[in-house]
Amino acid sequence: MAEYASSDDEERYQYYDDDDDDDDDVDVDGGDGGDEIVSLRSHGCRPAFKIITKESLMAAQEEDLRMVMDVLSLKEHVARTLLIHYRWDAEKLLEVLVEEGKEKLYADVGVTMMEHGKHIMSRFSSVVMCNICIEEVSANEMTTMDCGHFFCNTCWTEHFIVKINDGQSRRIRCMAHQCNAICDEEIVRNLVSARDLNLAVKFDRFLLESYIEDNRKIKWCPSVPHCGNAIRMDDPQFEVECSCGLQFCFSCSSEAHSPCSCQMWEMWAKKCQDESETVNWISVHTKPCPKCRKLVEKNGGCNLVYCICGQTFCWLCGGATGSDHTWTSIAGHSCGRFKDNEKVKVDRAKRETYLVRYLHYYNRYKAHKDSFKLESKLKETMQAKISNLEDKQCICKDFSWVTNGLSRLFRSRQIISYSYPFAYYMFGDLIENDLTKKEKEIKKNLFEDQQQQLEANIEKLSLYIEKPFDQFSNDEFMELRMKIITQSVVVDNLCSKLYECIENELLGSISGETHIIAPYKSKGVEKALELSVCRDMETSNTERNSG
């Protein structure tokens, strides 16, 4: 039984255990026999998220029901009532059972276990009076519920229909006055389908959906249009990728937003909506070249733009970067740093100051978001380049370096864009913190240094990846390959350093509300795996036997 106790899991849910990442590398196959399950659990190796599709929903629910039915020898509808009360947290339910006993468990949930035989119909009479319609009905037209109360089938059917239409499918009580017993689902299903097949289907759907809607560990994938999936979180985590490709935050069901906390993201998303009118003028798709003033359209994901006049400039600030630029000159390009201009007149409207500050962060956030969108298209062109090379009998057969580089680019582009709203709140006045003005300034500089380094290196990676390497000579090709591999590692390290800075230097100084952010995952947001129920059943059986 001990395995069911979940106090450890509870704690990990609140204080995120960031060792998980390292443990991902533990070789599962190395475990031997009996210890395997234990090691799987304690190392957090089992996938944290599972996808529940329309097809597997039934099986997933069945699994939990079956477990409670077996342990307590209950009928399905009673087990379901208990589970709904505990928001489908079977472990919690069993914990209460062990600690407080069966009677307390049933009493809390309001399940009445009546002794049978109390109201049993006389087996010898052929007609019985139904106390609802007050008609004499033949005994085989009567149905007795678990509680012993019996009424005619017509009356039961009417009762069920009213309750289902009233949205009470999950808790249809017996018709007798003050009887708390929950009606047997099998009886409900049979009687209702004899009258109205559609309603019976609806009843089953309501029961099934309860497994998702009343469940603490399951959320619908927030995709629009909806992909039909729900995700179950088996291990405390924050962000997940559904099989439909959507990455979302499990706690707030919006897009994945790390390193913003859920509160920050909620405020930011609302602000962007509120300010969208104001910002419209700024979010044009072209920018004038700082030299020839010709409008230059941004056509790649990189934020370093080329004008046909030969001038290069930074898309973020519009400043020239020198036509004979070197990588270091881009790296040193410091537009990502927002300086509060001391010459700004003191009497300037507060709103304007606020707007300037907001726009500073918004523009950078938006620019990276746009780059991300453009770069997403690279996936296809990249595939074209690869197949091109495969045809050409290229010296290199393995292209994982470029696909890895590309996903590194996606991941880091997301992080850098969300790092702007994070900074907006972290260094603004909206979130209370214990820092003095001076301390705040120092931390801000520290953070922005990290942010700029990351930013510059992401641009560099983006430039490399966009190169037409399928046209390259062998030497050029091998050189670029090396560059992309190295640059990916650099970006990875810088991402994790940025998170270190956020987690160690910044979040700790916030007072009031705690802001929890999804930790950096070098491998990207965890993909939810298709739930395979049979295997799970085996696992839980083994656990039970060994306990």
Place this chain on the structure above:
Amino acid sequence: MIDFARVQKELQECSRDVEKSGIKVSPKSDGSLARLIGTIPGPVGTPYEGGTFQIDISLPDGYPFEPPKMQFATKVWHPNISSQSGAICLDILKDQWSPALTLKTALLSVQALLSAPQPDDPQDAVVAQQYLRDYQTFVGTARYWTESFAKISSLGVEEKVQKLVEMGFPEAQVRSTLEVVGGDENLALEKLCSS
């Protein structure tokens, strides 16, 4: 659809022991079984003693699988009954309704509510406040309302009926209206004119 066969049986059952319970249920003048009038005597030993209270009953389509709607037609001063509309705050008329209950058992519950007010779950906040802070005044007001609205002085009734019939209203309607408003001539006239 309303189970009219059952309603019919309920009415018969009710009239059978009206002597004992004092509880009456009868169809409204239009004859439809969906709209009924219930009558309960004010419980002995309460400020409602001696009064006869009329309750408007309307049956929803799903009756008896949905609760009947009940509302006092006679004005009454009680923490759980609106002094304005006559709306009743009673759990068995809401989520605690069971199809095994009947109009008679529901009216018995309403009668029990008259004997045992629950001021912590009030329908009428003003009355409930008075009940809790100044019980004597509450009893006074409740008794006064019973006297004024819930008593048909047997002497005056025929006189009132005649007066109203002379004004041109049909006798049956006059009688039922007078019964509904608890014998108040002016209220009856108001009702007759607006119907």
